[in-house]
Amino acid sequence: MLQTLFLRDFLVVDSAEIEFAAGFCVLTGETGAGKSILLDALGLVLGARGDVAVVRPGSERTDIAARFTIGETIHRWLADHDLDGDPSGLLLRRVIDRDGRSKAYINGAPVTIAQLRTLGEQLLEIHGQHASQSLLRADGQRDLLDSFGQLQPQVQALTELWRLWRDAERRAEQARLNERELTLEREQLNWQLEELAAVDLGDDEWDALSADQTRLANASSLIATTQAAHDALSEGEDNLRDRVDTLLSGLRQGARLDASLANAVEMLESARIQIDEAASDLAGYAERIDADPARLAQVEQRLSTVFQLSRKMRVEPGELVAHRQALAERLARLDQDTNLEALQAELAQREADWRKAANSLTAARTKAARQLAGDVAALLPSLGMPQARFDVSLAGAEPGPSGAERIEFLFSANAGFELRALSKVASGGELSRVSLAIAVAAAQANPVPTLIFDEADAGVGGSVADAIGQLMRQLGQSRQILAVTHLPQVAARGHGHYLVSREKSAQGSGTRVRRLDDEARIEEVARMLGGARVSATTRNHAGEMIRDAAADTPAPVGPGPQTRRRTKAGKRQPLAGMEFARLLCTSGHPDTA
Numbered sequence: 001m002l003q004t005l006f007l008r009d010f011l012v013v014d015s016a017e018i019e020f021a022a023g024f025c026v027l028t029g030e031t032g033a034g035k036s037i038l039l040d041a042l043g044l045v046l047g048a049r050g051d052v053a054v055v056r057p058g059s060e061r062t063d064i065a066a067r068f069t070i071g072e073t074i075h076r077w078l079a080d081h082d083l084d085g086d087p088s089g090l091l092l093r094r095v096i097d098r099d100g101r102s103k104a105y106i107n108g109a110p111v112t113i114a115q116l117r118t119l120g121e122q123l124l125e126i127h128g129q130h131a132s133q134s135l136l137r138a139d140g141q142r143d144l145l146d147s148f149g150q151l152q153p154q155v156q157a158l159t160e161l162w163r164l165w166r167d168a169e170r171r172a173e174q175a176r177l178n179e180r181e182l183t184l185e186r187e188q189l190n191w192q193l194e195e196l197a198a199v200d201l202g203d204d205e206w207d208a209l210s211a212d213q214t215r216l217a218n219a220s221s222l223i224a225t226t227q228a229a230h231d232a233l234s235e236g237e238d239n240l241r242d243r244v245d246t247l248l249s250g251l252r253q254g255a256r257l258d259a260s261l262a263n264a265v266e267m268l269e270s271a272r273i274q275i276d277e278a279a280s281d282l283a284g285y286a287e288r289i290d291a292d293p294a295r296l297a298q299v300e301q302r303l304s305t306v307f308q309l310s311r312k313m314r315v316e317p318g319e320l321v322a323h324r325q326a327l328a329e330r331l332a333r334l335d336q337d338t339n340l341e342a343l344q345a346e347l348a349q350r351e352a353d354w355r356k357a358a359n360s361l362t363a364a365r366t367k368a369a370r371q372l373a374g375d376v377a378a379l380l381p382s383l384g385m386p387q388a389r390f391d392v393s394l395a396g397a398e399p400g401p402s403g404a405e406r407i408e409f410l411f412s413a414n415a416g417f418e419l420r421a422l423s424k425v426a427s428g429g430e431l432s433r434v435s436l437a438i439a440v441a442a443a444q445a446n447p448v449p450t451l452i453f454d455e456a457d458a459g460v461g462g463s464v465a466d467a468i469g470q471l472m473r474q475l476g477q478s479r480q481i482l483a484v485t486h487l488p489q490v491a492a493r494g495h496g497h498y499l500v501s502r503e504k505s506a507q508g509s510g511t512r513v514r515r516l517d518d519e520a521r522i523e524e525v526a527r528m529l530g531g532a533r534v535s536a537t538t539r540n541h542a543g544e545m546i547r548d549a550a551a552d553t554p555a556p557v558g559p560g561p562q563t564r565r566r567t568k569a570g571k572r573q574p575l576a577g578m579e580f581a582r583l584l585c586t587s588g589h590p591d592t593a
Contacts, residue, residue: 001480002124002450003089004067007041009059011511012502018513023495024476027484027513028524035484035500037511039126039454042066045094046124047117052100061097068092068123071449077119083107090123092116124450127439135409135435136423142407145392148442149368151361155402158357162401165350172343189331192313196324199309206306206317212299226282234279241279244272358404365405366394375441376434382471383433384464387415390422390434409434433464440471443479451475453483461487469493473549488528492545497521522546 007016018038027035044050045064055062068074068090078084083106093105094116104116135141146155202208215222234241248268255261310317369392380388389412397406410419413430422434436453443451453472469490475481476495485491497516516524525542526534 001069002042002066002482003069004065005038005041005045006063006065008063009056010041010062010064011037011054011056013037013511014056016511016513018498019515020480020482020498021496021515022476022480024473024481024483024493025496025498026491026494027482027498027500028486028491028528029500030502031486036454038500038513039452039484042124042452043126044096045092045116046120047104047113047115050094050096050102050113052096052098054096055098059098061095063093063095065091065093068450070123073447074119074122077122078107081106081111081115083109083111092120122448124452125443125448126452126454127443135431135438138406138408139402141392141409141422142402144438144442145365145368145372145407148372148438149364151364151368154357154361154364158354158361158403159401161350161354161357162399165347165354168343168347168350172340172347175340175343186331186334189327189334193324193327193331195309195312196320196327199305199320201306201309201320201324203321206320209299209303209306213303226285230279230282233275233282241272241275244268244275248272354399355404358399361403362394362405365403365407369394369407372438372441376437379437379440379471380433382467383437384462384467385413385430385433388413388430389419390437391419436468436471440475443475448479450480450482453481453485455484455486462489465489466493469549470552473552486528488525488542488545491528492525492542493549497524499524518546 001022002020004020005016005018007013009015027038029035040048040054041064044054045066069088070078070090074090075084075087078090091105091107093108095103095105102113104111104113106116106119135144146152232239248265251261251265251268255265306317306320310320313320313323315323373391376390377388380386380390391410393408393410394405395408397404409422411422411425411430411434412419413425417425422431439453465487466489469487470493472481472483472490473493473495483490483494491497498513499516499520500511500513503512522539522543523534525545526538529542530538
């Protein structure tokens with residue numbers, strides 16, 4: 001659940017720290033006070049798209065952090081992504097600076113926005129005040145049903161199968177339409193490959209041929225040079241080896257008289273060995289090299305053949321081998337793309353794969369539709385529509401990336417009237433209540449631990465509003481519910497109550513959020529009941545509403561909002577409010593402290 005939200009320099013908020021309780025929490029305040037600001041901040045810290053406009057005027061950056069208590073599933077996700085942190089909770093942070101740069105952190109470690117969003121989807125879900133508008137669109141109704149049935153993985157898999165089917169269909173059609181052009185290209189490729197195969201140039205043959213041609217063309221000069229060097233080293237008159245031997249003979253005698261000459265003797269002996277080895281190498285080279293005009297002519301003819309082919313293929317001689325491989329790969333692809341029989345077989349298989357997955361999705365949607373229809377219908381009487389009926393219709397439709405059925409929500413507000421499309425028969429107030437019923441039904445099937453309803457109760461009042469508050473309070477027994485509301489009947493049902501207000505200071509106006517104690521809460525509910533002028537009667541009524549709500553459903557048992565830290569002795573102690581704010585601002589990112 002959401003424990004703490006910290007804001008600094010976000011829109012009109014200079015600094016705010018809000019600690020949230022377990023159960024059903026309500027946020028109230030005058031219109032324009034900034035209740036939506038909190039939801040926008042939560043959206044950003046959970047991975048929503050950011051914008052420089054959120055940075056408070058005159059500030060360098062916006063800093064948003066949120067702390068959550070988490071369960072085993074989230075712990076495993078963090079461990080899998082090497083983002084383990086404090087085992088008692090999870091810290092998310094988002095920083096957006098004046099230049100539009102955005103940074104995200106999980107437990108102090110920098111992460112991508114996509115990672116933040118993926119984790120956020122498992123922590124919190126927002127049902128917006130305009131959710132009822134999605135009920136007027138066919139795709140919105142389909143998405144709601146898939147979300148209720150947790151069918152998104154199946155839908156994604158079906159969409160990928162649809163893409164493969166369309167791709168196979170495109171290639172088969174292209175092969176039919178371009179059969180002549182592809183045939184001509186195949187013929188050209190075959191001709192080029194035949195030319196290359198006739199020459200059959202080896203991988204490193206061009207370099208070897210070039211080296212051979214240079215050596216054979218200069219064989220006579222090389223023979224003369226090496227023979228002269230060999231004679232000078234070891235065979236000719238006054239050769240170098242004999243001269244070094246003479247020097248060594250004298251120096252060896254000198255070294256017997258003066259040991260300091262030993263080093264010079266050692267170096268000359270080493271030189272004598274090197275001279276012998278060089279002479280031996282030169283003798284071997286002279287024996288191997290041969291001025292072979294016939295071999296030279298053969299090599300030059302091969303080089304000429306390869307060069308002519310390279311000009312014809314318009315590639316460098318050394319690139320012919322790679323060019324041959326590329327042409328062979330292209331021909332293999334063309335053979336595949338022009339094999340109509342194989343393409344038709346692939347097309348049939350892709351279609352069969354899609355239809356199998358689509359049938360499975362249809363069955364799952366049918367089951368989810370029955371469940372959703374039953375859950376929503378059961379909630380409608382408590383929302384002031386005792387005779388209303390609701391159903392989810394699945395009608396056959398043309399195949400598409402999302403399936404083979406058209407999903408439509410059907411509704412009838414009164415007994416005796418047939419079910420018709422919700423978008424055509426529901427009034428504004430009815431649509432709002434049906435939307436809320438769907439949101440509550442979906443929430444009951446949703447494992448996300450924190451749900452936010454942003455004025456999802458708009459357009460209702462009286463006993464219906466009281467029923468909505470009771471529904472949300474009951475829902476708060478099993479998870480954390482945050483609701484932005486203008487209805488006193490809903491506000492009175494909260495386990496915790498937060499007031500959002502605009503306040504003026506020397507620096508200008510800003511938004512303040514504070515949790516109300518019992519007395520302040522009665523005053524706020526009374527304001528919601530009576531408007532600007534609050535009387536003793538409205539205060540008494542507000543107090544009675546709050547006491548009745550508490551008597552109906554006790555407060556949930558769960559972790560409180562207080563964040564804790566360890567002392568040196570290892571005991572966990574509460575963090576003071578501003579100390580926690582500093583922790584959020586400095587964790588893992590000292591440059592923005």
